Amino acid sequence: MMSAMADLVTQDDERLTTVGLLFESAAGLRRVFQTRLESELSLSAQSFDVLIRLARSPGSELRMSELAAQTSLTPSGLTRSVDRLQEQGLVARRICPEDRRGAFAHLTPTGQAVMDRAIPVHVAHIDEVLSDLFTAQEEEALAALLRRLRDHLYGAGSEWGLTAEDTDACPVAD
Amino acid sequence: MMSAMADLVTQDDERLTTVGLLFESAAGLRRVFQTRLESELSLSAQSFDVLIRLARSPGSELRMSELAAQTSLTPSGLTRSVDRLQEQGLVARRICPEDRRGAFAHLTPTGQAVMDRAIPVHVAHIDEVLSDLFTAQEEEALAALLRRLRDHLYGAGSEWGLTAEDTDACPVAD
DNA sequence: CCATTATAGTTGCGAGTGCAAGTACCAGTC
DNA sequence: GACTGGTACTTGCACTCGCAACTATAATGG
Numbered sequence: 001m002m003s004a005m006a007d008l009v010t011q012d013d014e015r016l017t018t019v020g021l022l023f024e025s026a027a028g029l030r031r032v033f034q035t036r037l038e039s040e041l042s043l044s045a046q047s048f049d050v051l052i053r054l055a056r057s058p059g060s061e062l063r064m065s066e067l068a069a070q071t072s073l074t075p076s077g078l079t080r081s082v083d084r085l086q087e088q089g090l091v092a093r094r095i096c097p098e099d100r101r102g103a104f105a106h107l108t109p110t111g112q113a114v115m116d117r118a119i120p121v122h123v124a125h126i127d128e129v130l131s132d133l134f135t136a137q138e139e140e141a142l143a144a145l146l147r148r149l150r151d152h153l154y155g156a157g158s159e160w161g162l163t164a165e166d167t168d169a170c171p172v173a174d
Numbered sequence: 175m176m177s178a179m180a181d182l183v184t185q186d187d188e189r190l191t192t193v194g195l196l197f198e199s200a201a202g203l204r205r206v207f208q209t210r211l212e213s214e215l216s217l218s219a220q221s222f223d224v225l226i227r228l229a230r231s232p233g234s235e236l237r238m239s240e241l242a243a244q245t246s247l248t249p250s251g252l253t254r255s256v257d258r259l260q261e262q263g264l265v266a267r268r269i270c271p272e273d274r275r276g277a278f279a280h281l282t283p284t285g286q287a288v289m290d291r292a293i294p295v296h297v298a299h300i301d302e303v304l305s306d307l308f309t310a311q312e313e314e315a316l317a318a319l320l321r322r323l324r325d326h327l328y329g330a331g332s333e334w335g336l337t338a339e340d341t342d343a344c345p346v347a348d
Numbered sequence: 349c350c351a352t353t354a355t356a357g358t359t360g361c362g363a364g365t366g367c368a369a370g371t372a373c374c375a376g377t378c
Numbered sequence: 379g380a381c382t383g384g385t386a387c388t389t390g391c392a393c394t395c396g397c398a399a400c401t402a403t404a405a406t407g408g
Contacts, residue, residue, distance in 0.1 A: 015300050018313055019203065021320035026200030027246035028327035029193065046364080064387065072201035077365050079388055084364095101373045101386040126189050133326050138319060139192055145308070145316045146195035152307050153202035220394080238357065251395050253358055258394095275356040275403045 029129070036125055041118050046071075048118065050081055051090065054107050055115040061094065061106030090114055203303070210299055215292050220245075222292065224255055225264065228281050229289040235268065235280030264288060 034045040043051070053070050054060050062070075068078040082105050085091035090111035096102040107115065134142065208219040217225070227244050228234050236244075242252040256279050259265035264285035270276040281289065308316065 014313070014317070015304060016297065018304075018317040018320070019300055021317055021324055022196075022200050022203065024246065025320050025323045025327065026196050028324060029196065031246075032327060044364090065385095068387095072198065072205075074366055075387060076367080076389080080364070083388095096386090099374070099386080103387070123190060126193055129327075130189060130192075133322060134319070139189070141315065142319045143188070143192040143195055145312060145319075146192070146199050148307060149199045150195055150202060153199065153206060153303075218394095239355095242357095248396055249357065250359080250397080254394070257358095270356090273356080273404070275401095277357070 032129060033122070033125065037118075037122065040121060041114075043114075043118060046073075046081060047085060047090075048122070050078075050085060050105075051107070051111060051115055052119065052122075054091065054105060055112070055119065059106065060112065061104045063096070064103050064105060067105055085111070206303060207296070207299065211292075211296065214295060215288075217288075217292060220247075220255060221259060221264075222296070224252075224259060224279075225281070225285065225289055226293065226296075228265065228279060229286070229293065233280065234286065235278045237270070238277050238279060241279055259285070 030045055037043045037045055037048050041048075049071050050067060053067060054062055064078060064082070065075065067073075067082075068075050071078065071081075073081060082091055082093065085105075086093065089108060091105050092108050094104045094106060096104060130139070204219055207222075211217045211219055211222050215222075223245050224241060227241060228236055238252060238256070239249065241256075242249050245252065245255075247255060256265055256267065259279075260267065263282060265279050266282050268278045268280060270278060304313070
């Protein structure tokens with residue numbers, strides 16, 4: 001009855017714990033940012049994620065499929081997300097001329113203005129949470145390790161059904 | 175129009191990227207595990223998270239509130255999750271004798287059996303994903319950094335509205 | 349005691365999401 | 379140039395989740 005547990009608490013525990021910490025950290029950070037983004041900027045974390053990826057892309061536009069891959073959303077989820085942002089007037093769609101199946105999402109001037117205001121707030125918020133927690137070296141080490149993990153998961157063959165190419169071009173936040 | 179962007183791409187970018195990597199890594203890992211857990215064990219990632227926390231607790235039982243804190247779920251979310259697991263016969267509730275408002279959730283024998291089978295599979299899966307990616311030292315370093323972040327977010331005053339005490343007692347996985 | 353306040357958990361409801369099916373379009377084949 | 383297959387999104391539907399309101403029980407205080 002305890003056989004599996006016995007295995008666990010010896011060697012595997014370490015790895016299990018690492019994974020658990022990763023999930024807990026991400027969930028905690030997301031919740032913290034979400035609260036603040038909503039109260040101060042009336043943006044959901046999900047919306048902000050989409051918007052910041054657009055803001056940091058050349059021309060402030062991206063194909064729907066690209067955006068879906070970068071935001072950890074399925075195509076259908078992204079469609080709805082962009083729908084909402086479109087209703088709010090922050091984003092607009094543009095049909096791709098060369099391939100009329102596809103579409104670009106791009107920031108409207110209003111969306112640009114909102115993000116110009118929102119990004120510094122968010123950056124300040126990140127600083128507030130992370131400052132005095134990591135040294136520059138530690139933060140760099142953490143980023144390096146996570147980058148390796150992310151690339152392993154998404155890039156290089158996508159052995160586990162995860163689609164995405166060089167998301168590194170738009171590293172981004174939440 | 176580009177003012178906020180200019181700020182971004184210099185100093186703040188690093189921190190923004192770290193946070194972004196954390197989210198992407200967590201999302202990627204979750205999806206990978208979820209796919210496999212569902213196809214091989216018919217368990218959602220959410221269910222598995224609840225079950226493994228129970229499995230690793232003394233007596234295989236935990237108060238609902240404890241469980242909620244550990245699973246990054248709100249109390250209402252946990253209520254529903256336990257409801258589902260109860261319908262599947264994997265978990266049962268037990269009213270706390272000393273405080274009849276509260277309740278314990280505990281694994282049923284069936285639940286125990288399922289987890290005895292599921293945990294080794296999941297551990298193997300983690301190994302498969304992480305092996306040859308990090309050295310023991312790197313993994314340890316990553317865990318240490320993440321633990322610091324997690325404790326900073328949840329513990330010590332919970333400056334950001336996150337509730338949780340010593341979740342370290344049950345570090346756990348997904 | 350009874351009243352007040354706080355806590356543990358549950359439920360109504362609305363919002364977001366994924367899966368599978370559908371639509372519109374491209375690309376290669378005969 | 380219709381036929382077949384594949385791609386880029388979009389929609390129907392069911393499910394999960396969080397928030398706010400609610401119930402039941404404790405704990406405090408007169």
